[in-house]
Amino acid sequence: MALFPGPSGYGFRGPGERPQPMSDINVTPFVDVMLVMLVVFMVATPLLPTGVDVNLPEAPAKQVGTDRKPIEVSLDASGQLYVRQAPVDREELPALLRHLVEAEGDPTEVRIFVRADRSLPYGEVMQVVTQIGGAGFSKVAFLSEPPASSEHEDDR
Missing domain, CATH: 3.30.420.270 (Nucleotidyltransferase; domain 5)
Incomplete structure (x- = not known):
């Protein structure tokens, strides 16, 4: 039988069998956080003081x-x-x-x-x-x- 994803992110093999968790990792939130951090560092870097006061x-x-x-x-x-x-x-x-x-x-x-x-x-x-x-x-x-x-x- 084929593995079909269900509405809760689990795959069902057939009637009477236990649901199996999906093995795919969702990297979209990770990429979103990394892009936000990149923008923050790009904006903050020119504002850092340089040299001796x-x-x-x-x-x-x-x-x-x-x-x-x-x-x-x-x-x-x-x-x-x-x-x-x-x-x-x-x-x-x-x-x-x-x-x-x-x-x-x-x-x-x-x-x-x-x-x-x-x-x-x-x-x-x-x-x-x-x-x-x-x-x-x-x-x-x-x-x-x-x-x-x-x-x-x-x-x-």
Whole structure:
């Protein structure tokens, strides 16, 4: 006799025989949950904070485009030094930067962005920049926030 599904999801073989459970698994609810989770993560990921929380100074500079991702060196308000979001001792900075660019080749071609909190004294920031330059890196740039007013919009 053939196996026919009944209204409750069980198959009946014939009169007087016990109903047998269907062996198929319904994956539709699982797929629905996975798609909802995918959408939630796709929406939430761009909202995650990135980098060290630093209060940058304002400057009317334009963004620079490039193929290579620069190395970010950050100084927070307490003077703690970070390289790519990882805390670093100041004495270790030159060796760490050289290690990061070993695969890239010439350190004079690697760009380093310095993100320093505006409340830091100028001398502390310059000590870090001097260390970076002493390690052989010549392309060092300071990151800043764009000005709050729109007085430089016609410079585009």
